[in-house]
Amino acid sequence: MIVRQFLHTNPVIAASYIIGCGGKSAGIVVDPVDAPDVYMQRASELGLSIRFVVDTHVHADHLSTGRALAGRTGAPYVLHESVQAQFDFQGVADGARLEIGNVVVDVLHLPGHTPEHLNLLVADRTRASEPWLVVTGHTLMVGDMGRTELATAAEDGARALFASAQRLRTLPDYVTVLPGAFAGSVCGRALSATPMSTIGFERRFNKTFAIDDESQFVDAMLRDIPPAPPGAAEARAANLGLALAPR
Numbered sequence: 001m002i003v004r005q006f007l008h009t010n011p012v013i014a015a016s017y018i019i020g021c022g023g024k025s026a027g028i029v030v031d032p033v034d035a036p037d038v039y040m041q042r043a044s045e046l047g048l049s050i051r052f053v054v055d056t057h058v059h060a061d062h063l064s065t066g067r068a069l070a071g072r073t074g075a076p077y078v079l080h081e082s083v084q085a086q087f088d089f090q091g092v093a094d095g096a097r098l099e100i101g102n103v104v105v106d107v108l109h110l111p112g113h114t115p116e117h118l119n120l121l122v123a124d125r126t127r128a129s130e131p132w133l134v135v136t137g138h139t140l141m142v143g144d145m146g147r148t149e150l151a152t153a154a155e156d157g158a159r160a161l162f163a164s165a166q167r168l169r170t171l172p173d174y175v176t177v178l179p180g181a182f183a184g185s186v187c188g189r190a191l192s193a194t195p196m197s198t199i200g201f202e203r204r205f206n207k208t209f210a211i212d213d214e215s216q217f218v219d220a221m222l223r224d225i226p227p228a229p230p231g232a233a234e235a236r237a238a239n240l241g242l243a244l245a246p247r
Helices: 036-045 066-073 154-169 197-203 213-221 232-241
Strands: 001-008 013-020 026-030 047-054 077-082 091-092 095-100 103-109 119-123 133-137 178-179
Touching: 001 178, 013 095, 013 103, 013 178, 026 095, 026 103, 036 066, 047 066, 047 095, 066 077, 091 213, 154 197, 154 213
Parallel strands: 026 047, 047 077, 077 091, 133 178
Antiparallel strands: 001 013, 013 026, 095 103, 103 119, 119 133
16 A cells, blocks of 8 residues: 655645555545645656545635546545535545555544544555554544534534544554644644554543543533634635635
8 A cells, every 4th residue: 555645834734645556556635735736746656546536524724626636637526425515526425435456445424523524444455454544634633633613513513523533442553543634733722743643542642532421522622722714614615616715
């Protein structure tokens, strides 16, 4: 399996990914931020054809380049099936599987940060049937979990996020966590500058992820909520094709 992480710091602090199967020359791009040419060039260097472009959720802190990349490559643009967008996309539900050669990507619907949020559980069948890594977007990040009020009421989002955290905690300790953001992002609080971790490490040392009582979890998520990103509603609308991009 091929994994390449792209760390973005301007204008948004975020992480995007190319994940692929070298043996079958197939790849997937997750949460693209840079111009389509960046991912197309890197995929070409890796010998990969981009088969899917996935956004884990409708972003509110930046404008996604996912739809543009899908248009340039002819790959399906993948979002959760509940998204109400003004363009065509491939809607997926919890339990869907995207096959990329010997690499399989199982879709987990894990709402909380946003109602439509997806995580991607990835395995390499040439190594094992068990999952190797999980791309968590803004659900679970290194050091904390994603804020819950950008697309819904904060408490409703926190309760959904608690259920999502419960599902993630069932994964084996060794599963690598590849988050959608890191320290400095407006989408979380106590985020680490280290842009990857494991389920086991976060279960032990991520104070929010470790809470196994719903009321305590909700209380923790509702404390110290940072200011909303400037133009958050406009960015989310633009990513749904509902408005012009904010200036």
